[in-house]
Amino acid sequence: MRKIVIAGNWKMYKTRAESLEFLQGFMSCLTETPEEREIVLCVPFTSLEIVSKNLHGSLVRLGAQNVHWQESGAYTGEISGPMLTELGVRYVIVGHSERRQYFGETDETVNLRLKAAQKYGLIPILCVGETKAQRDAGETETHIFSQLAQDLVDVDQTKLVIAYEPIWAIGTGDTCETKEANRVIGLIRSKLSNPDVPIQYGGSVKPENIDEVMAQPEIDGVLVGGASLEVASFDRIVNYN
Numbered sequence: 001m002r003k004i005v006i007a008g009n010w011k012m013y014k015t016r017a018e019s020l021e022f023l024q025g026f027m028s029c030l031t032e033t034p035e036e037r038e039i040v041l042c043v044p045f046t047s048l049e050i051v052s053k054n055l056h057g058s059l060v061r062l063g064a065q066n067v068h069w070q071e072s073g074a075y076t077g078e079i080s081g082p083m084l085t086e087l088g089v090r091y092v093i094v095g096h097s098e099r100r101q102y103f104g105e106t107d108e109t110v111n112l113r114l115k116a117a118q119k120y121g122l123i124p125i126l127c128v129g130e131t132k133a134q135r136d137a138g139e140t141e142t143h144i145f146s147q148l149a150q151d152l153v154d155v156d157q158t159k160l161v162i163a164y165e166p167i168w169a170i171g172t173g174d175t176c177e178t179k180e181a182n183r184v185i186g187l188i189r190s191k192l193s194n195p196d197v198p199i200q201y202g203g204s205v206k207p208e209n210i211d212e213v214m215a216q217p218e219i220d221g222v223l224v225g226g227a228s229l230e231v232a233s234f235d236r237i238v239n240y241n
């Protein structure tokens with residue numbers, strides 16, 4: 001049985017005060033959510049502690065948005081696995097397209113970050129996906145297979161989540177057709193040694209399309225950006241039908 005994982009990626013949004021306000025509103029909505037759905041909030045580093053302290057034993061899991069491969073060292077601006085686990089972090093996004101695009105992360109460093117996350121007891125959410133140009137050139141599969149082949153070297157597939165995020169569908173309102181997302185996710189699964197790895201879809205997931213996305217047989221959850229910032233919309237997403 002594959003696990004359902006619904007994660008919010010807050011990116012560079014919300015101060016500590018705003019994070020707390022969200023959490024207080026969101027926790028009171030969760031009473032209806034089926035327990036087998038794992039809900040994760042990947043918040044900015046500065047909000048990890050306040051969110052951690054206010055989860056009060058709820059089923060919501062804490063997530064971060066990146067992790068360095070060393071335990072400590074002269075790596076200005078980076079954060080290590082032990083720094084995250086100390087705050088109660090359970091999940092960490094690795095290789096998001098915004099990190100690859102704007103901050104020079106490569107498949108090689110993504111692989112190092114994945115292995116470090118697992119070494120320190122974190123479950124990484126590995127993001128893969130193609131650009132519009134790659135899709136238009138018919139290179140979706142080759143690009144994603146190349147990312148997987150490099151990113152997953154020596155990675156334990158029993159402690160892993162993968163998110164398929166077509167870059168052209170992120171923050172654009174331009175959702176990938178659900179059947180197409182389902183097809184690509186099936187192809188990703190065919191490349192894994194563990195068929196039970198939960199594979200999420202990400203890219204313009206909203207209350208309006210969540211039911212259709214989750215009805216697809218290969219899709220085991222979602223990684224949500226913009227629609228995870230508002231209590232009402234994220235509540236609707238985690239309580240999909």
Ligand SMILES: O=C(CO)COP(=O)(O)O
Binds near residue numbers: 202223224225
């Ligand atoms: O990048 C994403 C999640 O990691 C998707 O963002 P949006 O849901 O805002 O399109």
